[in-house]
Amino acid sequence: xxxxxxxxxxxxxxxxxxxxxxxxxxxxxxxxxxxxxxxxxxxxxxxxxxxxxxxxxxxxxxxxxxxxxxxxxxxxxxxxxxxxxxxxxxxxxxxxxxxxxxxxxxxxxxxxxxxxxxxxxxxxxxxxxxxxxxxxxxxxxxxxxxxxxxxxxxxxxxxxxxxxxxxxxxxxxxxxxxxxxxxxxxxxxxxxxxxxxxxxxxxxxxxxxxxxxxxxxxxxxxxxxxxxxxxxxxxxxxxxxxxxxxxxxxxxxxxxxxxxxxxxxx
Amino acid sequence: xxxxxxxxxxxxxxxxxxxxxxxxxxxxxxxxxxxxxxxxxxxxxxxxxxxxxxxxxxxxxxxxxxxxxxxxxxxxxxxxxxxxxxxxxxxxxxxxxxxxxxxxxxxxxxxxxxxxxxxxxxxxxxxxxxxxxxxxxxxxxxxxxxxxxxxxxxxxxxxxxxxxxxxxxxxxxxxxxxxxxxxxxxxxxxxxxxxxxxxxxxxxxxxxxxxxxxxxxxxxxxxxxxxxxxxxxxxxxxxxxxxxxxxxxxxxxxxxxxxxxxxx
Numbered sequence: 267x268x269x270x271x272x273x274x275x276x277x278x279x280x281x282x283x284x285x286x287x288x289x290x291x292x293x294x295x296x297x298x299x300x301x302x303x304x305x306x307x308x309x310x311x312x313x314x315x316x317x318x319x320x321x322x323x324x325x326x327x328x329x330x331x332x333x334x335x336x337x338x339x340x341x342x343x344x345x346x347x348x349x350x351x352x353x354x355x356x357x358x359x360x361x362x363x364x365x366x367x368x369x370x371x372x373x374x375x376x377x378x379x380x381x382x383x384x385x386x387x388x389x390x391x392x393x394x395x396x397x398x399x400x401x402x403x404x405x406x407x408x409x410x411x412x413x414x415x416x417x418x419x420x421x422x423x424x425x426x427x428x429x430x431x432x433x434x435x436x437x438x439x440x441x442x443x444x445x446x447x448x449x450x451x452x453x454x455x456x457x458x459x460x461x462x463x464x465x466x467x468x469x470x471x472x473x474x475x476x477x478x479x480x481x482x483x484x485x486x487x488x489x490x491x492x493x494x495x496x497x498x499x500x501x502x503x504x505x506x507x508x509x510x511x512x513x514x515x516x517x518x519x520x521x522x523x524x525x526x527x528x529x530x531x532x
Numbered sequence: 533x534x535x536x537x538x539x540x541x542x543x544x545x546x547x548x549x550x551x552x553x554x555x556x557x558x559x560x561x562x563x564x565x566x567x568x569x570x571x572x573x574x575x576x577x578x579x580x581x582x583x584x585x586x587x588x589x590x591x592x593x594x595x596x597x598x599x600x601x602x603x604x605x606x607x608x609x610x611x612x613x614x615x616x617x618x619x620x621x622x623x624x625x626x627x628x629x630x631x632x633x634x635x636x637x638x639x640x641x642x643x644x645x646x647x648x649x650x651x652x653x654x655x656x657x658x659x660x661x662x663x664x665x666x667x668x669x670x671x672x673x674x675x676x677x678x679x680x681x682x683x684x685x686x687x688x689x690x691x692x693x694x695x696x697x698x699x700x701x702x703x704x705x706x707x708x709x710x711x712x713x714x715x716x717x718x719x720x721x722x723x724x725x726x727x728x729x730x731x732x733x734x735x736x737x738x739x740x741x742x743x744x745x746x747x748x749x750x751x752x753x754x755x756x757x758x759x760x761x762x763x764x765x766x767x768x769x770x771x772x773x774x775x776x777x778x779x780x781x782x783x784x785x786x787x788x789x790x791x792x793x794x795x796x
Contacts, residue, residue, distance in 0.1 A: 429626065429628070431624050431626045431628045432628050432630065434593075434596075434598045434616070434622070434624070434628070435622065435624060435628035435686075436630075436641075437596075437597075437598060437616035437617075438596055438598070438616055438617075438618070438620060438621055438622040438690070438695075438699075439618060439621070439641055439642040439645065439689070439690075439693055440617070440618030440642050440645040440646060440693065441645060450630075453630070453632040453633075454630075454631070454632065456632065528632070529673075530631050530632050530673040530674075530675060531631070531632075531675075
């Protein structure tokens, strides 16, 4: 490819670009972020109390990893996210598919779901503490409350968008009405459902940190709050980075899963 | 080269008797079909031709049991139609292959629902894929096929389920004219081998005459049968038939019927 052609493809809307350029740009953005961080801290532009030096964050991370503190809190957070996410999803997926397929279920649930969906989860945290205390159940409840209704609505939407003629064709091939959700709607929406799960997994992390900041004795949100009280800004940075890495990891797992269980939808 | 279809001696396989269909109710309701009757004999290939929006597709959906009629009676194989069922296979204008299944899995979907063992299913898949010339595409997904290929697999999928009748709703409507011609030829040869009862809907008059034993000419809103014409051309038929004077005469007759009953 000549330089002129490359320039043209880079500046054309929707045009795909060479793979090498994609990787280069992906690395470049991180280099820039780190360079700005290095400049601000080693250049003494920002006070160390607000922004830690990169090597301090690294040292703290290595120290906390060595004594097991980092893993203990990472494990605590991951456990809560997974429990909340799984409990929410195993109800939301079948219920959402049924809701999108049967108008009667939709008519029954829609008014309630659309009411609750717009309530800020954070406003329920005090209520949950009052009802459930500050144990793991409270954090799990916050996550479920935060993502369940969103999952329900998005999964119902994708079930509703299954082409009618696909369902009609299946009837003319001997599919019974009560088999429609399992034999047609579920496989037809599987790629979408996995995308919904991937996106809501990210939200689950957000709500976890909210719950941990308010009331918890373990987890990455909890150590961030504790670090704030002790002006340990490097620990806060470590916790944020850890959550980011875990998010990136789960995102990739869902992408791989999608490619594996829904190879037709690329 | 002339022969007369022998429908009178055959039992009728699809019987539509004074069927009406009304969408909505009250002031805004639309009468789509008004007391429409027709019969299709066993192993007969009949084509309904009419302007778009005349209700010909609706009629097919009623026979398939995918919509409920407002009045009248429909029987297939002597049994009243009340619901969709595997005895009435259908090929749609839209692509309706299941995107999550391979070509093979699509074709064996119906037999699998019936609980047929896999060895027998394999035999049926092999047979129909050979018939439509797509044996090499067994493990492809529908997204990897062209439009014409998808409709060939859809025909194979419907036939593999061994229905009593095959309903076809403008199955080649979305294809370019080259592909369309080869699909018509393929459908005729598949039909010669399987000898299913076929009711085919189209707005293309050439297609109707080329394929049919009998052509039903339909008028628009409310839909009614204007004429029931026997097609006298011997089978197997070839594309060149469209240039024969007899063919053109028949086409002119149908065009005349549609023109006189079109815009009212």
